[in-house]
Amino acid sequence: MSKAILYDATMCIGCKQCEDACAKQNQLPYDDKVAAETVQSDHKYTVVLTRNDKFMRRLCQHCEHPACVSVCPVGAFQKTPEGPVVYDVKKCIGCRYCMLACAFSVPKYEWQKLNPRVRKCIMCPDRIAKGQPTACAEACPTGATKFGEREDLVREAQDRIRQNPGNYIDHIYGLNEVGGTGVLMLSSVPFEPFGLPKLDRIGETPLPEYTGRVMKLMPDFIPLWGLILGGVYWVSNRREEVAEVEAEERAQRGGK
Amino acid sequence: MKIFNMNIKVTFWRILFVIIMVLGIYSTYVRYLKGLGAVSAMTDQFPWGLWIAFDCLCGIMLAGGAFCITGAVYIFHVERLHSIVKPTVLTAFLGYVLFIVGLLFDLGRPWYIWHMIIYQNLHSVMFEVGMCVMTYTTVLFLEFLPNVLERFHINWAIKVVKFIYPVLIVLGILLSTLHQSSLGSLFLIVPEKMHPFWATPATPFFFFLSAIACGIAMTIFESTISSRAFGRGLERSVLVELGGALYIIVMVIALLRLQDYVHRGVFMSIFHPSYEAYFLWAELVLCFVIPLVMLSFKKVRTNPNLLYIAALSTILGFVTNRVNVALTSMEAWVGYHYMPKWTEVSITIMICAMGFFCFSLAVNYLPIFEEEHKHASAPLDPAARIGDVPQPELVH
Numbered sequence: 001m002s003k004a005i006l007y008d009a010t011m012c013i014g015c016k017q018c019e020d021a022c023a024k025q026n027q028l029p030y031d032d033k034v035a036a037e038t039v040q041s042d043h044k045y046t047v048v049l050t051r052n053d054k055f056m057r058r059l060c061q062h063c064e065h066p067a068c069v070s071v072c073p074v075g076a077f078q079k080t081p082e083g084p085v086v087y088d089v090k091k092c093i094g095c096r097y098c099m100l101a102c103a104f105s106v107p108k109y110e111w112q113k114l115n116p117r118v119r120k121c122i123m124c125p126d127r128i129a130k131g132q133p134t135a136c137a138e139a140c141p142t143g144a145t146k147f148g149e150r151e152d153l154v155r156e157a158q159d160r161i162r163q164n165p166g167n168y169i170d171h172i173y174g175l176n177e178v179g180g181t182g183v184l185m186l187s188s189v190p191f192e193p194f195g196l197p198k199l200d201r202i203g204e205t206p207l208p209e210y211t212g213r214v215m216k217l218m219p220d221f222i223p224l225w226g227l228i229l230g231g232v233y234w235v236s237n238r239r240e241e242v243a244e245v246e247a248e249e250r251a252q253r254g255g256k
Numbered sequence: 257m258k259i260f261n262m263n264i265k266v267t268f269w270r271i272l273f274v275i276i277m278v279l280g281i282y283s284t285y286v287r288y289l290k291g292l293g294a295v296s297a298m299t300d301q302f303p304w305g306l307w308i309a310f311d312c313l314c315g316i317m318l319a320g321g322a323f324c325i326t327g328a329v330y331i332f333h334v335e336r337l338h339s340i341v342k343p344t345v346l347t348a349f350l351g352y353v354l355f356i357v358g359l360l361f362d363l364g365r366p367w368y369i370w371h372m373i374i375y376q377n378l379h380s381v382m383f384e385v386g387m388c389v390m391t392y393t394t395v396l397f398l399e400f401l402p403n404v405l406e407r408f409h410i411n412w413a414i415k416v417v418k419f420i421y422p423v424l425i426v427l428g429i430l431l432s433t434l435h436q437s438s439l440g441s442l443f444l445i446v447p448e449k450m451h452p453f454w455a456t457p458a459t460p461f462f463f464f465l466s467a468i469a470c471g472i473a474m475t476i477f478e479s480t481i482s483s484r485a486f487g488r489g490l491e492r493s494v495l496v497e498l499g500g501a502l503y504i505i506v507m508v509i510a511l512l513r514l515q516d517y518v519h520r521g522v523f524m525s526i527f528h529p530s531y532e533a534y535f536l537w538a539e540l541v542l543c544f545v546i547p548l549v550m551l552s553f554k555k556v557r558t559n560p561n562l563l564y565i566a567a568l569s570t571i572l573g574f575v576t577n578r579v580n581v582a583l584t585s586m587e588a589w590v591g592y593h594y595m596p597k598w599t600e601v602s603i604t605i606m607i608c609a610m611g612f613f614c615f616s617l618a619v620n621y622l623p624i625f626e627e628e629h630k631h632a633s634a635p636l637d638p639a640a641r642i643g644d645v646p647q648p649e650l651v652h
Contacts, residue, residue, distance in 0.1 A: 041300065067445055073383035074375035091375045094364020097382050099303035101445045108300045109364065111293025116364040202448045210444040211381050214460060218384070218434070225433060229331055229426045236333040237422075 002182065003083035003128055004062070004150035005137060006157055009187040010167055011144035012055040014048055021139030022046045022059075025124055042110045045121040046136060049194050054187070056194035057145065059136070060085060060106045060121035061174060062182030065206030068098035068107060076118075083150065083182045084123035092118060103178055103202045105195075123182070150182060157184050171199075179206030273609055280606025283599035287361055296600040302586070306596040309582035310604055311358030313439055314575045316389070317463070319351025321471030322396060323432035330425045336497060340490055342403060342624045343482075344475050346615065349396040352389060354611050361603055381441045388435035395428045403622040437464040443581060451532045452522045454585040462509070462516075466574045469505045472498055476567035480560055482619050490625070492560065499563045503551035506570060510544040535576070535584045543573030 016035055023030035028043050040047050046059040066085045069077040076091040077098060087107075098118060099107045110116035124134040132138070133147035140146075146153065157172045173191050174181035177199055185191065192198050287295040298305040321344035328334040329341050360366040372386045398417055405414045417424075440463030447455045456462070476498050479490040490498075517523040526536060546569040556562040583594045618624055 039300075070377075070379045071382060071445060072377055073380045073386055074371045075377040075380075076375075091368075091371055092365060093368045093371050094366070095362075095382060096303035096364065097380075097442070099300065100449075103446075103448055105301065109292075109303065111298065111300075112291050114288070114291050116291065197448060207445050208379065210447065210457075211441055212379065214438075214441045214444065215379060215381065215384070222430065222434070226426060226430050229327075229429055233331045233422055233426060236331065240333060 002064075002081070002150050003123070004148065004153050004182045004184060005059075005123070005134060006146045006148070006153040006184045007057045007186070008144050008146070008157075008160065009055050009057070009185065009189075011142045012048065012057065013142055013144075014050055014055045015141060016048050017139040017141060018057065018136035018145055019044070019046055019048060021135040022121070025127070025135035040106065040108055040120075042108045042117075042119040045119065051189075051193055054189045056185075056187065056191070056196075058195065059183060060123070061104050061177075062121075062123055063178055063206075064180040064182065065178070065208050067101040067103065067178070067207040070208035070211065071097045071101040073097070080125060082125070082128050084125045084128065085182075086122045086125055087118055087120065089117045101207065103197060103207060150184075153184055157186055160186060176204045178202050179204060179209075273613065276602070276605050276609045279602040280609070283602045283606070284361075286599055287603065292364060294599075295597065295603070297595055297597045301590045301592070302583070302594050304582060305594060306579075306583075306600050306604060307358055307362040309579045310575070311607055312355055312362065313578040313582055315351050315355040315358060315607075316436065316439060317467045317470050317574060317578060318474050318571065319348040319355070319471075320432065320436055320467030321475050322348030322399070323429045323436075324468050324471045325475065326399070326425050327429045330422065331429070337494065339625075340475055340479070340494060340498070343478060343490075343619075344471065345396060345399045346403070346618050346622075346624055347474060347478060349393070349400045350611050350614050350618075352393040352396055354607050355389065356393065357610070358604075358607055381438050381445075385435045385438045385442070388431045388438070392428060392431040392435065395424050395431065399424055399428065403618070403624060407622050432467070433464065436467040437461065439463050440581075446586075449586050449589040450581075451585040451588055452520065452525070453532055453536050454581045456516050456520060458512070458516050459581070462513070462577075465505065465509045465512070466577065469502065469509060470571055470574050472502045472505065473567040473570040476502065476563055477571060478615070479625075480564040480567075482616075482625065483560075485616065486619055492558075495560055495563060496558055499551060499557040499566070502547065502567065502570065503557070506544060506547050506551070510548065513544075532584060532588065535580050539573055539576040539580055541573070542569050542576055547573070 019035060020030055022028075022045055023034070026045060028034075028045070034044060037044055038047060038049055040058055046057060049056045049058060062083060062085050063079075066077065066079055069075075069079050069085060072092075073095060074091045074093055076088045077085060078088070079085050094116060096107075096109060096118070099105070099109060107118045107120045109118060124132075127134060134145075137145045137147035146156075148156075154172065154175060157175075161168045161170060161172070168186055168188055169190065171191075173185035173187070173196060174183050177197075185196070283295055292298060296305050296307070325337055325340055325344045329337050359369065363369060372383060372390075377383050398420070402414050402417050405411075405417070437460035440459035440461070443450065443454075443459050444457065447457075475490075476495060479495065483490070514523075517526065526533065547566045550556045550562060550566040550569075556566060587593050
């Protein structure tokens with residue numbers, strides 16, 4: 001049901017057409033200077049990295065269970081049923097917890113602005129709603145970035161590795177990372193040097209589960225702890241009242 | 257010196273206060289006219305800097321005394337601690353207000369801070385912390401209110417507050433338990449980014465326990481400085497009692513920390529020198545070694561000056577701990593060290609100075625330290641102007 005992107009680094013020629021298309025789609029400036037930048041930023045949502053003649057694209061992973069969605073106190077981030085993780089600036093208060101929580105360090109901030117926004121790839125939700133592929137997938141001349149149903153793309157990625165085992169390392173990045181992501185990646189070289197954390201570091205557990213384990217105790221904890229405190233208060237207060245009355249009685253008896 | 261027809265005594269602490277305020281106001285100007293990037297060292301790699309680590313995490317921790325002491329006094333009826341309820345409630349109220357002030361600097365869009373009330377994300381730890389802090393600040397305000405009402409003899413209102421006091425106390429402890437620990441839960445979602453020294457699922461417990469320890473330590477600290485500055489502090493017997501309580505809670509935390517390190521198998525790596533290890537050593541020495549060694553001597557626990565040093569060490573230790581959790585532990589993942597800009601630091605110092613200033617004002621004009629206050633102050637002259645009345649001073 002949910003849409004995804006498959007990026008195959010072995011097919012990428014580093015032409016940066018995706019960067020250009022992304023900038024146009026999101027109305028961001030794009031020129032030679034921006035093209036030369038090798039980090040994702042508030043004005044560059046996707047970047048094609050080069051390392052020893054190998055390419056790697058970085059963009060929002062659009063996690064199946066996104067940390068940013070779970071941590072945002074005002075629900076400015078949402079995972080839509082179609083797959084994209086979108087951001088509503090109208091709700092945002094600027095706490096930047098999303099930036100801290102993201103295992104891929106994707107959300108970027110407008111540090112120089114007075115009413116700053118969080119900026120990241122939102123997987124072209126407007127285009128998806130119209131049944132179109134994302135801007136980057138449409139622009140890619142070699143098909144290295146492919147848009148489609150996540151299940152189909154997972155199957156296709158598995159097929160590609162099976163058919164060409166020598167061409168790929170045996171790992172689909174994003175299949176299980178932090179519970180699975182909406183961007184799947186294939187490569188002939190390890191992903192880690194490109195800033196994509198290793199599976200054994202980030203694990204297969206969806207990140208929201210770590211805080212969810214604590215948060216789900218709250219509905220039980222609050223009434224229970226309140227009751228205990230109230231109970232202890234009542235007992236110790238009552239004990240004092242009784243002691244006072246007894247002291248009074250004793251005084252009266254003594255007075256007789 | 258005569259300024260605007262007022263006699264203002266020039267002292268070292270007042271000059272320092274003015275310098276801090278001038279620098280802080282300049283940085284405030286930079287913050288709101290040039291943005292967060294210009295005023296702080298925060299970047300996309302370090303979205304949380306000194307303000308979250310110190311102003312927010314430590315501010316709330318240091319204000320944790322109120323819920324421990326009110327709990328002990330009103331829930332468990334430990335009557336001997338009654339005289340410290342007021343100073344701790346004052347500290348906590350100021351601490352939370354200053355936390356909110358700190359947030360107004362740190363949030364990118366502080367003018368939308370109220371969005372938390374209408375756009376609720378129940379899964380978010382941050383939402384829970386926000387709601388708890390909001391409610392608890394109101395509770396602390398009501399707990400603090402009788403001091404002001406007493407000062408102006410508004411007796412009917414005092415009766416109203418006294419009537420709901422038990423509810424306030426229970427609510428205060430409940431909310432504190434929740435958000436003190438939840439500040440630690442904030443970091444549960446980034447185990448992969450944190451150094452193993454601090455990436456423990458027990459972080460919420462440690463945050464809660466350190467709030468208790470620091471709450472007690474802060475009470476000792478404040479009582480000592482206010483007795484030196486204004487001759488108003490706590491009785492020695494109460495201080496001794498607090499020293500004993502501090503000793504026990506720090507001991508408990510030390511044992512639990514040890515257990516946590518052994519359980520997660522990082523115990524031996526503590527002894528290998530590394531960048532993180534140096535910070536951890538600083539934390540452990542200040543949190544545990546100095547206070548535990550000092551407090552184990554009865555001579556220390558009965559000597560206000562030595563007790564003050566032990567309390568100060570505990571406070572500095574747990575402050576280091578929180579800064580380590582929020583910043584040091586992330587540095588290896590990010591790949592460089594977080595170095596706050598001077599403007600960022602100056603805002604933090606300004607907020608602290610405002611705290612000291614408000615505390616000294618309150619101690620001077622409100623019946624906070626009851627016992628000594630009786631003979632310390634004559635009835636206030638309604639015509640008294642700021643320049644004439646005994647001026648509050650900062651720390652001595």
